[in-house]
Amino acid sequence: MKKKIVSILLALSMALSFSASVYADKPAPRATRGDIVNSLLTAADAYQLGISKEAIIQGYKNGKLNENDPIKKVEALVMLSRAFGELPKPIGNDLRIGTFGLTFTDVPAWAKKDIDKLAKAGVLTAKSDGTLGVNDPITSAEFQTIIARVWALKGTHLNDDFYEAVNKKWLNQSTIPSGEMMGGVHSDLHHSNNKKIATIVEDLTGKQFASGTKERKLSDFYNMALDKEKRNKLGIEPIKKYVTAIDGANTIDELVQADLAIDKALGFSTLFKFDVIGDIKNSNTNDLYYLGLKIGLDKSSFLTEDARAKKVYIEQITKYLMLTGEKETSAKARAEKVHEMEKGLAAVSLERYEQGDVDKIYNPYTIEKFDDLYKQVDMKQVLTSMNLNHADTIIVMDEKLAQKGAAFMTEANLDVLKAYAKAKLLDETSLLLSDEIRKVTLDFYAMIYGVSEQKADKEVALDLTSAAMGPYLEQMFAEKHFSPKAKQDVEQLVEKMIAVYEKRINALDWMSETTKAQAIKKLKAITVKVGYPDKWDTALDKVTIKTYEDGGSLFSNYYAATKANMDEKKASVGQPVDKQKWTTSVYTVNAFYNVFSNDMTFPAGILQAPFYDVNAKPEQNLGGIGTLIGHEISHAFDDEGATFDEHGNAKNWWTEEDLKKFREKCKEVISFYNGIEVVPGAVSNGQQTLSENVADLGGMAVALQVVSKMSKPDYKAFFESNAITSRNTVTKEVAAYLSTAAAHSNEKIRVNRTVVNFKEFYDTYGIKPGDGMYVAPEDRVSIW
Numbered sequence: 001m002k003k004k005i006v007s008i009l010l011a012l013s014m015a016l017s018f019s020a021s022v023y024a025d026k027p028a029p030r031a032t033r034g035d036i037v038n039s040l041l042t043a044a045d046a047y048q049l050g051i052s053k054e055a056i057i058q059g060y061k062n063g064k065l066n067e068n069d070p071i072k073k074v075e076a077l078v079m080l081s082r083a084f085g086e087l088p089k090p091i092g093n094d095l096r097i098g099t100f101g102l103t104f105t106d107v108p109a110w111a112k113k114d115i116d117k118l119a120k121a122g123v124l125t126a127k128s129d130g131t132l133g134v135n136d137p138i139t140s141a142e143f144q145t146i147i148a149r150v151w152a153l154k155g156t157h158l159n160d161d162f163y164e165a166v167n168k169k170w171l172n173q174s175t176i177p178s179g180e181m182m183g184g185v186h187s188d189l190h191h192s193n194n195k196k197i198a199t200i201v202e203d204l205t206g207k208q209f210a211s212g213t214k215e216r217k218l219s220d221f222y223n224m225a226l227d228k229e230k231r232n233k234l235g236i237e238p239i240k241k242y243v244t245a246i247d248g249a250n251t252i253d254e255l256v257q258a259d260l261a262i263d264k265a266l267g268f269s270t271l272f273k274f275d276v277i278g279d280i281k282n283s284n285t286n287d288l289y290y291l292g293l294k295i296g297l298d299k300s301s302f303l304t305e306d307a308r309a310k311k312v313y314i315e316q317i318t319k320y321l322m323l324t325g326e327k328e329t330s331a332k333a334r335a336e337k338v339h340e341m342e343k344g345l346a347a348v349s350l351e352r353y354e355q356g357d358v359d360k361i362y363n364p365y366t367i368e369k370f371d372d373l374y375k376q377v378d379m380k381q382v383l384t385s386m387n388l389n390h391a392d393t394i395i396v397m398d399e400k401l402a403q404k405g406a407a408f409m410t411e412a413n414l415d416v417l418k419a420y421a422k423a424k425l426l427d428e429t430s431l432l433l434s435d436e437i438r439k440v441t442l443d444f445y446a447m448i449y450g451v452s453e454q455k456a457d458k459e460v461a462l463d464l465t466s467a468a469m470g471p472y473l474e475q476m477f478a479e480k481h482f483s484p485k486a487k488q489d490v491e492q493l494v495e496k497m498i499a500v501y502e503k504r505i506n507a508l509d510w511m512s513e514t515t516k517a518q519a520i521k522k523l524k525a526i527t528v529k530v531g532y533p534d535k536w537d538t539a540l541d542k543v544t545i546k547t548y549e550d551g552g553s554l555f556s557n558y559y560a561a562t563k564a565n566m567d568e569k570k571a572s573v574g575q576p577v578d579k580q581k582w583t584t585s586v587y588t589v590n591a592f593y594n595v596f597s598n599d600m601t602f603p604a605g606i607l608q609a610p611f612y613d614v615n616a617k618p619e620q621n622l623g624g625i626g627t628l629i630g631h632e633i634s635h636a637f638d639d640e641g642a643t644f645d646e647h648g649n650a651k652n653w654w655t656e657e658d659l660k661k662f663r664e665k666c667k668e669v670i671s672f673y674n675g676i677e678v679v680p681g682a683v684s685n686g687q688q689t690l691s692e693n694v695a696d697l698g699g700m701a702v703a704l705q706v707v708s709k710m711s712k713p714d715y716k717a718f719f720e721s722n723a724i725t726s727r728n729t730v731t732k733e734v735a736a737y738l739s740t741a742a743a744h745s746n747e748k749i750r751v752n753r754t755v756v757n758f759k760e761f762y763d764t765y766g767i768k769p770g771d772g773m774y775v776a777p778e779d780r781v782s783i784w
Helices: 033-043 074-083 093-095 109-120 140-154 163-171 185-204 212-225 226-235 236-247 252-266 299-304 306-325 328-348 365-373 379-385 399-406 413-432 435-449 457-483 485-508 515-524 553-570 616-636 654-670 690-707 715-724 732-741 748-755 759-765
Strands: 182-184 274-277 282-290 363-366 393-396 528-532 590-596 599-603 677-679 726-731
Touching: 033 074, 033 140, 074 109, 074 140, 093 163, 093 306, 093 726, 093 732, 140 163, 140 677, 163 715, 163 748, 182 185, 185 212, 185 457, 185 726, 212 457, 226 435, 236 252, 236 413, 236 553, 252 379, 252 413, 252 553, 274 553, 299 306, 299 328, 299 732, 306 328, 306 413, 306 435, 328 399, 328 413, 363 365, 365 379, 365 393, 365 399, 413 435, 413 457, 413 553, 435 732, 457 553, 485 515, 485 528, 485 599, 485 616, 485 690, 590 616, 599 616, 616 690, 616 715, 654 690, 677 732, 690 715, 690 748, 715 748, 715 759, 726 732
Parallel strands: 282 393, 528 599
Antiparallel strands: 182 726, 274 282, 363 393, 590 599
16 A cells, blocks of 8 residues: 556547547547447447447438537437436445436427436536536547446446446445445455454453453443543543643743643644654664644645635634634634635645655754744754654655744744644544534534444444554454464465566566666565564553543543553654564554565455455455555555665665666556546546556556466456455545545556556457457556
8 A cells, every 4th residue: 555548549540439448538629420429339339239320310300410510518418328228227336426416407408308317327517507518519538438427337348347347236235334434345344343343342341350451451441432421521621721721822932832731741742743753764763754734634625725625624623613612703713714824834735646755755954953944933842842852853754844834833823823723632632522522523524525424432432442552452353363374374475476576577678687686686675564463562551541430531541542652652763663563453454565664564454355265266365465465565666665775765776777767657657547537526646646556557467477377367256356355435525535635546447447457358358449448558558
């Protein structure tokens, strides 16, 4: 874990047919009536067998077809309706991502029946004035996007939309769990793991354990997380003294001291965000990193002036400030200023795709230089108070963001900074406080991401217990649900995949032997972590969990636990990096590559069906966990990983010529995955998702090579397993948000846009020119 749509030139000329892949994004000229009908004869042939030209284009009253005339949008849509015939009623995922409730006012009577049918199917969108734009011209590319929506809605022909066809039954029946943003394989496994965790915790409750034992701590914490009555009775009391201190600050220094009191007691700051990880250029030593001020929306929402997101965010801040005692009018005015402040921070911050660029994120500052950055804040005193004064260097990860934030820390901005600090304090702690306060946070996410309902109290209690008491729960989970035998089996599979990857590197025709040797050196040095850590974290052993009767609270216990981890982190600055330490939980449903230590982690949480099943065909496992293993290996060699050596140090190990070729190949991948519609109004960003797309391509290539060496390989099982493990459903709001903020491509794009680069896919399913999944050989991409 952790973009080239080349134009697709088919054997048939675009002038006669634009049956080019749905994923092509090369701008096309205005389409003619002939272009449209010929494209539909190809696009709809699998859905209405024997569809004729005469059934699609019926001509004018004078009997002429005028095929060379530019076509109007309404004419093209009516032809599309005729070509595809009856459309299924949208349900499940289609109902989530389609556009509904449109009432166009500009549709002529002769076209109304067909346009109404398409509108009810959710495949049309309106112009900003609410009209269809019936007389507007339409390009081949625009029309192809609408065809792609119909293919997805139908979901019956994998040659046009592989992901939809394989997963259609599941997608139609899909749901999104209450209080969550998505559903799918990862979500299902997450819930399955949570049930196992719940059983572990609930088995402990009601039993007697000695004070101080991990069983007693877990039981006490979970019981307190469930105690809604006492939590509500406390209200805002757990943070009241911090709010009072912020409100009472008359100078920047007094505000900073109020913030430092929060850090000293709770282990987090509202004004200064630091982290501790290995030095990017000396991965054996932990260094202190400065992250800058936190913003509450993604950068795109600020810079595109997303009116809806702005309104929802200002409402959230307003409600937070009102909960601290402010009047609504004053609270709203201050909330608007906080939004404006954060918009300024977002404007100068790094783009998502720049956050892995060593030249941009590695900015070492001496303590003196860092202190000079803040003209009205004594940063040396801040570091001392935060127990970070033993650091001799601070690495600023986003220099312009840090400079902008530091420049804002002046007496003139005291009022908005106080509002900002209170809002961040409430946001950080809300789930541990009363339901009234929780609701503000949950309502925000519901409105921004289209989340329906809320999680049950037991689920929230379990999430909080897992977050605070993770190390204890992880150990119990691993003991019950992941055997040493399974760990050994997966480790052997990883070794096999690495061996095949070495062969692939040696076979590359674009890389010199010199660079190959360095790549293989890095490959063989990758540390593999499977299932659970060899050594368990002991930070919680020092933590005392106090019940309400003993003067504790959910709030105090949560921060006692999380602060213990933060204190350990702070103490590790300048110390050797513990490269065996895990940075994710054992029951996480994901896998990771750490560029700073050149290691891969495959938690027990993801090593189960459908990713990995001892009873499944080998090809199915390779389509699931096999491509995932290959994906994580490939992160060592994606656009970010390629800038780090075998030790996890930022270092160039390429020849100049090879690096140039690699960057050209990355540009092709950027274009290949760019500009694809995710949901109406949102398209993929190939630059933003480059690293993950490179990893997807490499992961499938290496897993496919393993399959190819089998006797009578079942490629169908392989490709369909890959599509099944990627099935996912989200709200339209989440899909749009992720298209601007996520490192991964949309799940459908990850499947459909990756498989089309492999000959075995075409041979297995008989994909041919004119099919939606077809990409001409010369336009396919590969790197590793």
